[in-house]
Amino acid sequence: MAADNPGKGEERRRFLAGLLRVAVISGIAAPLAAFLKFHLRKPPRLVTVAKRLRPGGFILEPDFIIIDSSSGPVALSRRCTHLGCRLNFNEEKRELVCPCHHSRFSAAGKRIAGPARRNLARFPLRRLGDGKGFVVEI
Numbered sequence: 001m002a003a004d005n006p007g008k009g010e011e012r013r014r015f016l017a018g019l020l021r022v023a024v025i026s027g028i029a030a031p032l033a034a035f036l037k038f039h040l041r042k043p044p045r046l047v048t049v050a051k052r053l054r055p056g057g058f059i060l061e062p063d064f065i066i067i068d069s070s071s072g073p074v075a076l077s078r079r080c081t082h083l084g085c086r087l088n089f090n091e092e093k094r095e096l097v098c099p100c101h102h103s104r105f106s107a108a109g110k111r112i113a114g115p116a117r118r119n120l121a122r123f124p125l126r127r128l129g130d131g132k133g134f135v136v137e138i
């Protein structure tokens with residue numbers, strides 16, 4: 001049959017070779033992309049905050065907030081876990097409030113209400129040696 005129409009056999013061979021090429025590339029590309037995504041995370045950024053924290057107080061930074069809690073100072077992300085809006089801090093209620101869809105989080109980072117489903121991220125923090133501030137790893 002292929003001898004009757006040699007062009008069709010060649011076309012079929014090219015189609016199968018192309019299909020095989022796509023299968024091999026996608027078979028390699030997907031695991032490679034997953035590997036690189038996992039292993040090429042950005043190194044953490046160290047942010048120095050040269051401010052004193054009053055007892056029961058807070059320090060508001062663009063990417064995080066340091067809050068003096070009953071267990072000591074904690075650094076919480078200000079990125080809402082719903083869609084990523086920047087959270088504001090309500091001093092009276094000691095809550096982080098999202099201006100976008102009104103999710104609320106406690107001063108410990110726990111979700112209280114709203115469409116967000118996860119608690120806030122906590123960043124490692126250490127005090128500066130002289131007690132005049134913090135270094136936060138974000």
Ligand code: FES
Nearest residue numbers: 080082083098101
């Ligand atoms: S982005 Fe914060 S509640 Fe939607």
